[in-house]
Amino acid sequence: MPIRDDLTCVKVEIDDEGIAWVTFNRPEKRNAMNPTLHYEMEEVLMALETDPAAKVIVITGAGNSWSAGMDLREYFRETDNNPEAQFTSFTANKHWSWDILHNSRKPSIAMVNGYLFGGAFVALANCDIVVTAEDAVYGLSEINWGIIPGGIVSKVIVDKMPFRNAMFYSMTGRTFDGRKAVEMNLADIAVPADKLREETVALARELMEKSPVALAFTKQAIRNVVNMDVPQAYEYLMTKIQALQFMDKEKTRNRGMEEFLDKKTYRPGLEAVSKEEDS
C-alpha cells in the first residue's frame, strides 16, 4: 500500500539503508496530536508494515518537540459535543499508538528530540527502543489542566516506570529530562542532542544486521510474556520457537550453527550471523 504524498501532519521518508523516518510534522503546534495526525499515523504504520523497503521504523518529531501530547483544541475541545467525531479520533489514536505499534513485526525506535507530554507517552511506550536527547523534556501534565492520565496513559506508565515515580510525576505534573527517563526505564539511551540522530542510525543499523523474522519473533515474545504466568510463558515460548523455524525461510539458526560449529567464521556471543545473501 503506497503512502500518499499529500499528508499534512506526518512526514515519511524511507532511506537507502531501510530506515523509515516517521516524523510528527506540526512543529508550529509542538506536534500536538490532532485527529488528522492520528488518521495519518494509522495509514502510515499500516503501509510500512507491508513495505519490504522499511526495515526499522524511527518515530521522531519536527522542530523542538517529539509531541506535546493530544491537541487540546482539535482532539478535545472541538469533539466535546460531537460523540461520533470523538469516537473516531480516539479510536484511531488507540489503533496506531497501541494496536499497530505494539504488534508490529518491524523494530521501532522512538527518537525523542524534545518536549513529550501526556498522551504521547502511549506511542513512546509502544516503540521497542527509546533513544532520547539528554535535554528532552517529559511531563505528565494532565494534572495541570484538571484531568487524569487517561487514554491508557496511566496503564503504560505503571507498566514501564517504577510505581513511585509514576505516582510522583502524575500527581505533581513536574517535568523530567532524558537522563531521568533512562533512570526510570522509560528510555534506553540518553545522548547529547547533537548526537541523537547518529546514535539512532547506529542502533538501527545494528538491528538491521539481525534476521528480521527472528527479531520480529523476539519482540513479540518479550511483549507477550509480560502478562503470562510461568507455565503459560513456557508453553507459549516453546511453541513460538518452533514456529520461528518454520517461518524463517533464510534458516538463520541452521546457518548460525554451521558457521560457528563447522566453519568457525563468527562468534554468536559477539556478533550477528551473516545474512543469507552474504554467505
Ligand code: ACO
Ligand atoms: N494542544 C494544542 N495546541 C498545542 C499543544 C497541545 N497539546 N501544545 C502546544 N500547542 C500549541 C500552542 O497552543 C501554540 O499555538 P499558537 O501558536 O496557535 O498559539 C503553539 O503550539 C506553540 O505553543 P507554545 O506554548 O507557544 O510553545 P512553547 O515552546 O512556549 O511551549 C510546550 C511548548 C511546553 C509544549 C507548551 O506548548 C505546552 O505546555 N503544551 C501543552 C503540553 C501538554 O500539557 N500536553 C498534554 C496534553 S493532554 C494529553 O495529551 C492527554
